[in-house]
Amino acid sequence: METDQINIAIVDDHTLFRSGIAALMGEFDELKVIFEAENGQHLQQIIGNYPLPQVILMDINMPGMDGYAATHWLKENYPQIRVLALSMFEDDQAVIGMIKAGAGGYVLKESKPRELLEAIIAINQKGVYINELVSGKLIRSVSGNEHPGLSKKELEFIKLCCSELTYKEIADLMFVSPRTVDNYREALFLKLNLKSRTGLVLYAIQNEIFKF
The missing domain is CATH 3.40.50.2300 (Response regulator)
Incomplete structure (x- = not known):
């Protein structure tokens, strides 16, 4: 065909x-x-x-x-x-x-x-392409306004990842230690089956967590 x-x-x-x-x-x-x-x-x-x-x-x-x-x-x-x-x-x-x-x-x-x-x-x-280097599987939320399984701190971290801030600068803004930010990152990679910061940004865009 x-x-x-x-x-x-x-x-x-x-x-x-x-x-x-x-x-x-x-x-x-x-x-x-x-x-x-x-x-x-x-x-x-x-x-x-x-x-x-x-x-x-x-x-x-x-x-x-x-x-x-x-x-x-x-x-x-x-x-x-x-x-x-x-x-x-x-x-x-x-x-x-x-x-x-x-x-x-x-x-x-x-x-x-x-x-x-x-x-x-x-x-x-x-409209969006996710390659294997970014994500093995991008999980879409059932609703763009609801993000089950993600804490407020994790959502805040995802939004800040959409900026050009370094992880150290993100930690300072969130008033947490760099190790805590590392924990947020690794937990989100595991929860969302993502492999990089770029994956988090694309996830945020697709699920309307963040809009440029």
């Missing part, structure tokens, strides 16, 4: 990588590569010349206009476009910055083509 193709675009300042991803993604029947751009400024210049992509693969560190600024601009001007961040490393702060700007998830640049395809399909359908 034929399904509609997902229109995608790729924004990355490394020409060989960008072209390689475009060629690999173009081999999947489910996808159609609409255009490529070398940074956020280039994206702004050419986006009006093509059909709008449904998903944009966005590099984070680029000269001129980086992934943060480009994603923020997209969310203000083309909120219907899903943004999937491309990260060289699993850097929580960088990924949280991209999510704060409006990205719905991220993939590592070393991911296999099939994994990237699955990420694109998932973010196109759900």
Whole structure:
């Protein structure tokens, strides 16, 4: 049974990588590569010349206009476009910055083509993509206003994790020791089956604990 193709675009300042991803993604029947751009400024210049992509693969560190600024601009001007961040490393702060700007998830640049395809399909359908590095299983609350099993302190900790504060700074704000914050983190990882701070941020967004 034929399904509609997902229109995608790729924004990355490394020409060989960008072209390689475009060629690999173009081999999947489910996808159609609409255009490529070398940074956020280039994206702004050419986006009006093509059909709008449904998903944009966005590099984070680029000269001129980086992934943060480009994603923020997209969310203000083309909120219907899903943004999937491309990260060289699993850097929580960088990924949280991209999510704060409006990205719905991220993939590592070393991911296999099939994994990237699955990420694109998932973010196109759900608006959010959770990879295995972030979470083995993201648990959704039955109600966005209720968070069974989470204490007030744990909810406060999750909200603070959505900032750029270090764990030490979070501990100071919560008037607890760094060890107590470590305990909150490990308890939440266990309760929610998450594996990183980025996972906590995505959980907070999905369950309306925190809104950027």
